[in-house]
Structure formats: structure tokens, C-alpha cells
Amino acid sequence: MTRNIDLAVIPGDGIGPEVVEQAVRVVEAVLADTDTGVSLTEYELGAHHWLATGETLSDATLESLRGHEAILFGAVGAAPGDTRVPSGLIERELLLKLRFSLDHCVNLRPSRLYPGTGSPLRNPGQIDFVVVREGTEGPYVGNGGVIRQGTEFEIATEVSLNTAHGVRRVVRDAFERAAARPRHKLTLVHKHNVLVHAGHLWRRTVEEIAPDFPEVAVDYLHVDAATIFLVTDPARFDVIVTDNLFGDILTDLAGAVTGGIGLAASGNINLDGTAPSMFEPVHGSAPDIAGQGIADPTAAILSAALMLHHLGLDDAAVRIEQAVANDVEQRSGTKPRGTAAVGDSIVAALRGVTV
Numbered sequence: 001m002t003r004n005i006d007l008a009v010i011p012g013d014g015i016g017p018e019v020v021e022q023a024v025r026v027v028e029a030v031l032a033d034t035d036t037g038v039s040l041t042e043y044e045l046g047a048h049h050w051l052a053t054g055e056t057l058s059d060a061t062l063e064s065l066r067g068h069e070a071i072l073f074g075a076v077g078a079a080p081g082d083t084r085v086p087s088g089l090i091e092r093e094l095l096l097k098l099r100f101s102l103d104h105c106v107n108l109r110p111s112r113l114y115p116g117t118g119s120p121l122r123n124p125g126q127i128d129f130v131v132v133r134e135g136t137e138g139p140y141v142g143n144g145g146v147i148r149q150g151t152e153f154e155i156a157t158e159v160s161l162n163t164a165h166g167v168r169r170v171v172r173d174a175f176e177r178a179a180a181r182p183r184h185k186l187t188l189v190h191k192h193n194v195l196v197h198a199g200h201l202w203r204r205t206v207e208e209i210a211p212d213f214p215e216v217a218v219d220y221l222h223v224d225a226a227t228i229f230l231v232t233d234p235a236r237f238d239v240i241v242t243d244n245l246f247g248d249i250l251t252d253l254a255g256a257v258t259g260g261i262g263l264a265a266s267g268n269i270n271l272d273g274t275a276p277s278m279f280e281p282v283h284g285s286a287p288d289i290a291g292q293g294i295a296d297p298t299a300a301i302l303s304a305a306l307m308l309h310h311l312g313l314d315d316a317a318v319r320i321e322q323a324v325a326n327d328v329e330q331r332s333g334t335k336p337r338g339t340a341a342v343g344d345s346i347v348a349a350l351r352g353v354t355v
């Protein structure tokens with residue numbers, strides 16, 4: 001064994017543990033054929049853990065997580081109707097606290113229509129783009145408040161925070177990704193016709209950085225128009241750069257048009273290596289299907305592949321992606337399989353893939 005990767009695993013709530021179990025199996029299977037080993041440390045966190053202990057994410061747990069090379073994350077959050085868990089508590093005090101504390105400024109969300117995947121679109125074309133969503137700022141920072149609560153004069157604010165530093169590093173990362181991809185195209189998505197303060201910062205930043213990447217063609221869409229094109233002509237996109245909220249919404253839509261949210265992977269990237277990056281499916285804890293063994297683990301498995309790329313284990317990552325592509329190709333027209341059956345099938349498909 002020449003290398004051992006030290007992973008933290010946070011299965012979370014609902015379908016999180018179900019899909020992470022399959023992702024871990026696939027990582028272990030792909031590395032079994034290599035001289036890289038893997039150590040896993042599981043962290044019990046999420047709404048269920050808060051109900052049992054009152055802990056969302058303690059400083060000690062956060063410090064311990066910092067010591068790992070990467071984090072594989074399932075999903076967290078209670079069912080929207082579960083009144084035992086205050087809405088937003090787990091999302092803010094666990095998930096967003098992790099992303100913010102570990103400086104996960106780039107939320108990387110690739111979207112690819114695998115051959116054989118059913119898209120709800122009649123003529124989807126070749127969909128292969130990546131959304132570079134800002135991950136630590138925007139309207140998700142909790143900058144707001146309520147006054148005169150419960151009265152007819154109640155005022156609630158939720159202020160979007162955008163720093164020059166935060167926007168610049170994400171935009172530069174998006175340009176670098178566009179330059180490294182064959183089509184060399186970058187689309188800024190915002191709403192700068194109305195959100196003139198934040199929007200103009202994003203726009204000026206793109207204009208400032210563009211000359212460093214003359215090979216990258218830049219265009220711009222307002223977010224409402226972007227939703228149209230994601231449905232009518234998703235093949236036009238290559239790299240999209242956008243803020244935290246718009247990126248959240250666009251990537252669920254992107255998941256839907258590329259065959260379902262159960263296929264959509266993501267990475268929360270710490271760009272300067274000061275903390276571990278974290279890899280998770282785009283979807284949430286899906287309380288409506290939790291415990292039934294029917295969640296699609298493919299998004300979690302593809303997130304694990306993104307993690308292996310990030311750790312420099314490109315051959316292992318490409319093998320997983322190819323095994324997924326082979327498996328997905330055989331799905332068309334067949335009965336949906338359960339979570340474990342999809343994991344079995346992808347582990348089996350790995351055997352036939354060499355790089």
C-alpha cells in the first residue's frame with residue numbers, strides 16, 4: 001500500500017445513509033484493485049442526532065472533521081412537516097456551517113445526460129455542463145432578521161452578501177474550468193437588471209477576469225431566461241457560474257432534465273486546501289421515500305467519483321464514472337431497481353472497466 005486516504009463519512013438523515021452505504025461500497029471496490037487504501041470515520045450527525053442529543057455540529061466535531069482528507073456526505077434535514085425539528089436548524093447549523101467553516105467556496109455541480117438515461121425533454125441533445133455555484137455567500141449567509149413579528153407590520157429581511165474576494169475566486173475558478181474543457185464557454189447567470197448591487201459586482205468581476213482567458217467565450221443570461229434554456233436547449237451550456245441561491249435552484253432543474261435528481265452529484269470545494277472538501281449528492285434527505293430501499297444511490301456514487309478526482313485518484317474516478325455510464329445505459333425501459341441493487345450493479349460493472 002503506497003497511500004491511504006483518510007475519509008470522514010457523514011451519512012445524515014433519511015435516504016442519506018442508504019445512498020452513502022452504496023457510495024462507500026463502490027469506493028472500497030474501486031480502490032481494492034489499486035495500491036491505495038482507505039480509512040473511514042463515520043460521524044453521526046443530522047436531524048435524528050439533534051433530536052437524540054441536542055447537537056447540530058459542535059466545535060470539537062468540526063475540528064475533528066478538519067483532520068480528514070475529504071468528507072463524503074449523504075443528506076440532512078427532517079421532513080418539512082416534522083414539527084419536532086425547527087425549519088432551517090439542521091440546514092443552517094450543520095450543513096451550511098460545514099460549508100462556511102471549511103470554506104467550501106466552490107459548489108461544483110456537473111450535469112451530464114448519460115446515453116440511455118430518460119430525460120423528460122423530447123430533444124435534450126448532448127447535455128454536458130458544469131455549474132460553478134458560489135458556496136459560502138449570497139442570501140444563504142443568514143444576514144437578516146425579523147421585526148414586529150406576528151403583527152401586520154412585520155418586516156423580514158434576508159440580505160444577500162457578495163464580497164469582491166468571494167466572487168473573484170469563484171469566477172476565476174469557473175474560467176479555469178471553462179479553459180480546461182473542450183468547448184471553452186462560460187455563462188454568467190444572475191439577475192443584474194434588478195439586483196443591481198450584487199449583480200453588477202458579478203458582472204464587473206467576469207469582465208475583469210475575462211482578458212486572462214482569451215480562449216473562453218463569455219455570455220450572460222438572467223436567471224429567469226436561464227431556466228427557459230435549461231429546458232429548451234440545455235446543450236448550449238458548458239460552464240455556468242452563478243451565486244449560491246440561483247445555483248441551488250438551477251442544479252435541481254439540471255438534475256431533472258438529465259434523468260433525475262438521483263443522478264446529480266456535487267462537490268463542495270475548498271480551493272486553497274486549508275480544509276477538507278466535501279462531496280454529496282445534490283438531493284436532500286427525501287423523507288418521502290426514506291426507509292423504503294428505493295432511493296437512487298447513483299448521485300452519491302458519482303459524488304464519490306468527484307471526490308476521488310479531487311484527491312488525485314483520477315483512474316479510480318474515471319472507472320466509477322464509466323461503470324455508472326454502463327449501468328445507466330442498461331436502465332432504459334427496465335423496471336426501477338432498489339438502492340442496493342443499483343450499488344450491486346455498479347460494483348459489478350466496475351469489473352469490466354479498465355482505464
Ligand SMILES: NC(=O)C1=CN([C@@H]2O[C@H](COP(=O)(O)OP(=O)(O)OC[C@H]3O[C@@H](n4cnc5c(N)ncnc54)[C@H](O)[C@@H]3O)[C@@H](O)[C@H]2O)C=CC1
Pocket residue numbers: 015019074075076077078079080091095261262263280281282283284285286287288289294295296297299
Ligand atoms: N444537501 C442536503 O443535505 C440537502 C438537504 N435538504 C433537506 O432534505 C429534506 C427534504 O427536502 P426536499 O425539498 O424534499 O428535497 P429532496 O431532494 O430531499 O427531495 C425532492 C424529491 O426528489 C426525490 N429524491 C431525492 N433524492 C432522490 C434519490 N436519490 N432517488 C430518488 N428520488 C430522490 C424525493 O423523493 C422527493 O420527491 C429537507 O429537510 C431539506 O431541507 C434539501 C436539499 C439538500
Ligand SMILES: CC(C)CC(=O)C(=O)O
Pocket residue numbers: 091095096248282
Ligand atoms: C438545504 C440547502 C442549504 C442545501 C441545498 O438545497 C443545496 O445545497 O442544494
Ligand SMILES: [Mg+2]
Pocket residue numbers: 248249252282
Ligand atoms: Mg438544493
